Amino acid sequence: MPKKVDHEKRKIIIAEATWKVIAEAGIERATVRNVAEAAQLSVGSLRHYFTTQPELLRYSMQLISERVSERMANKHYTGPPLQVMQEILFEFLPFDNNRKIEMEVWLSFTARSLVDPDLMNLNRQVYHDLRQVVSTVIHSLISLQFVANDFAAEVEIERLYALIDGLAIHHILQPDSLSVDTMHAVIQHHLQTLCKQEG
Amino acid sequence: MPKKVDHEKRKIIIAEATWKVIAEAGIERATVRNVAEAAQLSVGSLRHYFTTQPELLRYSMQLISERVSERMANKHYTGPPLQVMQEILFEFLPFDNNRKIEMEVWLSFTARSLVDPDLMNLNRQVYHDLRQVVSTVIHSLISLQFVANDFAAEVEIERLYALIDGLAIHHILQPDSLSVDTMHAVIQHHLQTLCKQEG
DNA sequence: TTTATTATAGCACAGTTGTATTATTTAAAT
DNA sequence: ATTTAAATAATACAACTGTGCTATAATAAA
Structure with a gap:
C-alpha cells in the first residue's frame, strides 16, 4: 500500500554523496545537511535511512x-x-x-x-x-x-x-x-x- | 610598563595543547574553546596569540x-x-x-x-x-x-x-x-x- | 476510489562553533 | 605609588550542528 523505495540503493546514493562532500570539502563538512543537499534530499528524508550521523559515516x-x-x-x-x-x-x-x-x-x-x-x-x-x-x-x-x-x-x-x-x-x-x-x-x-x- | 609575555613560547604551549586535543579527540575537536581549556587559558586570551582558528592549526x-x-x-x-x-x-x-x-x-x-x-x-x-x-x-x-x-x-x-x-x-x-x-x-x-x- | 503505510519535508530546539567587542587584571616603567 | 600598555577574561552574537517531532505527499494494495 505504501510508496516503496529500495533502502539499500538509496543508502548507496547517500553514501556516494557523502564521499563527494568529503572529497570536495573535507570530512568535517560531511554534516547531515551538506550530505542531504549533495544527495538532493531533505534532512528529514535522509534521516529515514540513517538515523544518526555516525551511522552515515560508518556506512560510507x-x-x-x-x-x-x-x-x-x-x-x-x-x-x-x-x-x-x-x-x-x-x-x-x-x-x-x-x-x-x-x-x-x-x-x-x-x-x-x-x-x-x-x-x-x-x-x-x-x-x-x-x-x-x-x-x-x-x-x-x-x-x-x-x-x-x-x-x-x-x-x-x-x-x-x-x-x-x-x-x-x-x-x-x-x-x-x-x-x-x-x-x-x-x-x-x-x-x-x-x-x-x-x- | 605592561605585563610582558614571550609570545613565541606561549604559542608553542598552545600548539602543544592543540596536539593533545587532536591526539585524544581528533582534529574536528580542536576548537578554540577545547584548545584554550587544554592550555589552561581563556578563549579571549588564546585569541591574543592566534586571532583565527586556521592560524592556530597552521602553526600547530x-x-x-x-x-x-x-x-x-x-x-x-x-x-x-x-x-x-x-x-x-x-x-x-x-x-x-x-x-x-x-x-x-x-x-x-x-x-x-x-x-x-x-x-x-x-x-x-x-x-x-x-x-x-x-x-x-x-x-x-x-x-x-x-x-x-x-x-x-x-x-x-x-x-x-x-x-x-x-x-x-x-x-x-x-x-x-x-x-x-x-x-x-x-x-x-x-x-x-x-x-x-x-x- | 479508498486506505494504509511509507517517504518526504519542514520546523524547532538545545548545544556548539568562530569571532567581535568590551571590561578587567596584571606588571613593568616612571 | 602611579601610570600605562599588554595580558586576560567575560559576554554576546550569528551561524551551524545533530536530532526530535510533526505534518504532508505519494503510492501500492484493497
Missing part, C-alpha cells in the same frame, strides 16, 4: 571497502604469473581518478579512525584483508620458486605491503612528485629485485 | 615539522656508514610514544591538507625535505660503491621513501600487526638488499 566508509573488494573479486587475470601479480598489486594503487578520490576519502576516514573505535574496527578488517592479498602474492613467488632459498617471507610481506601503501599515499598527496607511472615502475622494479637474479 | 602543524627538523639536525651519527644510514632512516619512524603521537597528529593534518591549500603547502615542503634526506642516503650508497653499477637511483629513492612512510602509517594504525621491531627489521633488510651481494 564501509562502502569504500566493499567497492575495493568487488573490484578485486570481479577482475580476471591472465598471462605469465609475474605479470598477474603485478596487476593484482596495481589494483591497490590510485592510478585513475575514481580510485584517487576513493583513497582520499579513505584517508580522511582513516585519520578519524584514530579517535573512533568503530571506524578503527573497519580499518583493521580492511588492513588484514589487503595484507592477505599481499601475502598470497609473496607465497606464490615462493611456490613458483622465483625467489632464493633464504627468502624471508614475513618480512617481505610487510615490506611489499608498506611499499604499496606508501606509494599510494605519496601519489595522493604529491601527484606531481610521484606520478602514476613512477608508482607502477617502483612496484615492477620491486618484484624484479625479489626474484633471484640468474643468467 | 608547522611546529611538528620544526620539531622533526630539529631532531635530525641535532643528532650526531658515528659508526660504519651503513649503520649511520640506518639510524638516519629510523629517525623517520614512530618508534617511541612521542613520535607516535606526533605522527598521528601529522596524519590528521595531512588528511585535512587535502582540502586546505595552506596546509597542503606545508605538507609539500616537508615532503620534499624528507625526500631530500632519503635521496642523500641513496646517493651515499652509490658514492661508497655499495651498490651495483646499474643501480637506478631515482626509482630507489621513491621506493625507500614510500617504504618508510608506509611502515610508519601501518604501525600508527595497526601497532599490533606491525611492531616497532618489525619496522626496523624491514628497513634493515631493505638496505641489505640494496647493497650488492658479494662473497
